[in-house]
Amino acid sequence: MGCSTSLAKMILFIFNVAFFIFGIASLGLGIWVAVNKNDLFRFINLVDSQVTEGANQGDISSVANQSGAVTAAGYVLIGLGLFTLLVGFCGCCGAMKESKCLLMIYAGLVGLVLVLEITAAIMAAVFQSHVRNSAEAGMLRVQNRFFVAMPDYLRVQGTNGANALATFLINYVQLMFECCGARTIGDIANSSSWTASNRTFAGKELKVPLTCCRLRENRKNAVMDPRYNWTNFADDLQDSGCPYKPLGGNGGLNNATCYNSLLEYVSQYSKPIIIICVAIGLFEILGILFACCLIKAIENDVSYAKQ
Numbered sequence: 510m511g512c513s514t515s516l517a518k519m520i521l522f523i524f525n526v527a528f529f530i531f532g533i534a535s536l537g538l539g540i541w542v543a544v545n546k547n548d549l550f551r552f553i554n555l556v557d558s559q560v561t562e563g564a565n566q567g568d569i570s571s572v573a574n575q576s577g578a579v580t581a582a583g584y585v586l587i588g589l590g591l592f593t594l595l596v597g598f599c600g601c602c603g604a605m606k607e608s609k610c611l612l613m614i615y616a617g618l619v620g621l622v623l624v625l626e627i628t629a630a631i632m633a634a635v636f637q638s639h640v641r642n643s644a645e646a647g648m649l650r651v652q653n654r655f656f657v658a659m660p661d662y663l664r665v666q667g668t669n670g671a672n673a674l675a676t677f678l679i680n681y682v683q684l685m686f687e688c689c690g691a692r693t694i695g696d697i698a699n700s701s702s703w704t705a706s707n708r709t710f711a712g713k714e715l716k717v718p719l720t721c722c723r724l725r726e727n728r729k730n731a732v733m734d735p736r737y738n739w740t741n742f743a744d745d746l747q748d749s750g751c752p753y754k755p756l757g758g759n760g761g762l763n764n765a766t767c768y769n770s771l772l773e774y775v776s777q778y779s780k781p782i783i784i785i786c787v788a789i790g791l792f793e794i795l796g797i798l799f800a801c802c803l804i805k806a807i808e809n810d811v812s813y814a815k816q
Contacts, residue, residue: 517806518604521799524792525600525615532593539586596622600796609807616800623793630786645768648691651675656697657706659719659739664707672702679767680720684733686770689721689763695756697721711743713753722751722761 596618603611633640655675657665662676679697683689690696697703698717708715719742724732728745731737743749751761 517799517802518607521604521796521803522601524796524799525597525604528593528597528600532590532595532597534590535586535593536590539583539588539590541583542586543580543583592618600800603800604803607803607807609804612800612804612807616797616804619793619796619800623790623797626786626790626793641772645692648768649696652679652691652697652702653700654702656700656703656718658703658708658710658715659742660708660710661706663739680718681733682767682771683718683720683763684724684729686765686767686774687723687763688765688767688770689717690766691768692766694764694766695721695759695762698756710752711740715752716755717752717759717762719752721763723747723763 596615599611599615599618602608603615652675655671656679657672657676662673662680665673666677690698695717698721703718710719719739724745725747732742732745743752746752746761748754748761751759754761756762
């Protein structure tokens with residue numbers, strides 16, 4: 510083999526060591542997420558930081574089991590890790606052992622991933638409008654079916670019901686992005702689940718959800734703390750009467766919709782994501798080219814040896 514082929518062999522080996530490391534990390538993280546959701550939820554502070562082992566362990570378990578999405582994400586990471594380990598193994602061993610078979614498997618697997626990525630990118634571009642409309646409709650559907658007023662949320666908080674999880678997430682989004690409603694400002698106050706829930710709070714009837722109202726300056730972090738006492742919420746509002754005023758003429762509401770706020774947030778990272786995806790694609794193309802280069806060199810060596 511010539512100097513250029515040896516260089517391709519070394520670069521291909523280094524590439525696939527990175528694949529191998531990523532595969533091990535993904536596999537390990539996936540196993541940990543799948544079997545130990547409680548520590549994950551404690552780590553990301555979705556439960557009260559004062560909850561500890563022992564009598565309160567059931568509180569952690571109930572929150573961790575609110576959605577199978579966490580376990581599913583763990584299994585996805587495990588699958589990704591195993592696949593990446595297979596690719597890395599074929600690339601490393603194929604390069605070091607000069608195995609034409611392993612290099613062909615490696616090139617085929619990486620080529621398959623590249624084709625799937627390109628297909629996904631094309632579909633995302635073609636169906637962008639449809640995806641956005643579906644996402645907005647999905648948010649509206651969850652809001653209408655599962656969101657409840659604060660008194661009912663405090664009653665079911667920590668249980669594994671859909672109302673508890675959906676209400677927690679919607680309240681979190683409305684506080685984080687200072688929004689109110691999925692599609693139009695305040696539409697959440699007309700959602701069937703919210704209007705049917707117990708809206709008596711601090712002795713008054715809520716007209717809009719508490720988290721729809723604008724907070725006083727520098728109070729967002731305090732309100733979003735898991736240990737926050739919601740009975741003091743009115744003191745943290747710019748207009749303490751906002752939750753008890755009807756939608757029309759209520760000047761204390763957040764003046765943005767949650768779907769648009771989330772879309773703007775995601776759009777901030779669109780360029781870095783595109784750059785990373787292009788870099789990954791180029792990385793994969795180089796891997797395929799180096800593998801093909803080695804395969805050709807191996808074939809030439811075999812032909813030369815037969816002469």
